[in-house]
Amino acid sequence: EAAVSDRRALLLYILLRHLESRGYPEVDTPVRNREKELVSTFRGQTRYMLKKWYAGRECDVRREADVLEAVRNLARLHEIMCWKHFSVSAAEIPPDPDGQELSPPSGRHLKEEFLCHNRELKKVRGYIRNKVNKGEFEYLFLKYFDSMYQLAMRVTRRLEDSDYEELYRKSLKEGLLVHGDYNYHNLIMLPGNARSGGASIATTNFEHFHRDVQVLDLYYFLRKVMEKHKWKESLGRAMLEAYAEIRPFSPGELEVIALKTAYPEKFWKTANSYYHSNKAWIPEKSVEKLQTAVLQTEEKIRFIQKIFAFSL
Structure with a gap:
């Protein structure tokens, strides 16, 4: 099923055809139907999209080799994911359904995101105090x-003094793209050895791609892997080095990764979910999630101090 608009489907098609044209063929490019459309509708309601797919296994985060190859794969993708340099021919692009200039949306500004989360944390505290x-x-x-709120405020203030603003504006202006959901579920490890200069991974589900600071993809994958490995420093360092071997970090990018990692996002997410649940009783699972969020925040801070030589 395709939970995307016709416009979004077209943007997705252009992106993936571009990646194929740049020598990265292992992506789940949509296949047009007989009417040359990307989305097919069943009985006027349910929408479907046919995609290329691959025989392989899901990336296993317990295997360090899988993790490092996934990071290298991400760096290769970032090198060619620039909207301004897309090379898809006009013949490959179906008509724009809206008749508008095609451009991917921009990601949310991190300061705006952090400030919003900070306000929501205070709202939850006020609600609980009055309960x-x-x-x-x-x-x-x-x-x-x-302690969590003070950490959130320190991260927000540090973000204002970082190079993030310049990186964000440059990313939007140059059309630098992120996958938007780069995790092991969307990576298929292909059988056989990696080809020279190519990838041994099929990357799928680009539906959330947009213009943004590209290392936020790396942050997301790093966080997902580190949560499984209890923030193992040696693996985290190896992941950053594997990425930099292919796409060296520009000034300020490592600090952006550190700041996004340091923000107590899981504490906020669990609290926000509680606030909007409207349940008479709180499941034990929610208590466990909050405890885990606190524990992981402490582990994250130690990890950041060791890997990024970064203190808040």
Whole structure:
């Protein structure tokens, strides 16, 4: 099923055809139907998209070799994911359904994102303080709120003094693209050895691609892997080195990764989910998630200090 608009489907098609034209063929490019359309509709309601697919296995984050190859694959993709340099011929592009200039959307500014999360954390605290019958979740949240909120504020202030603003503006202006959901579920390890200069991975599900600071893809994959490996320093360092071998970091990019990692996002996410749940009782799973978020935040800070020589 295709949960995308006709316009988004066209943008996706252009991106993936470009990657193929630049020698990166292992992507799930949509296949047009007999009417030359990218999306087919069943009985006027359900929408479908046919894609290329590959025989292989999902990237296994327990295998360090898989993780490092996935990071190299991401660096190769970032080198050619620039909207301004797309080389798809006009004959390959179906008519724009809206008659508008085609351009991918831009990602949310990190300062705006952090400030919004900070306000939501304070809103949850106010709600819990006024709640008469508090349970384990509420007491746990109040116990750790001050330390988590202060960390969130320090990260936000540090972001303002970083090179992020310049990186963000440059990324939008030059049309630098991110996958938007680069995780092991979207990576298929292909059988056989990697070809010279090519990839041994099929990268799929680009539906969330947009213009943004490209190392945010690396942050997301790094965080997902590190959560599985309890923030193992040697693996984290190896991941950054593997990426830089192909696409060296520009000034300020490592700090952006460190700041995005340092923000207590899981604490915010768990609290925000609680606030909008409207449940009379809080599942034990929510308490476990909050405890995990606090523990992982402490592990993350130690990891950042060791890997990035970065303190808040």
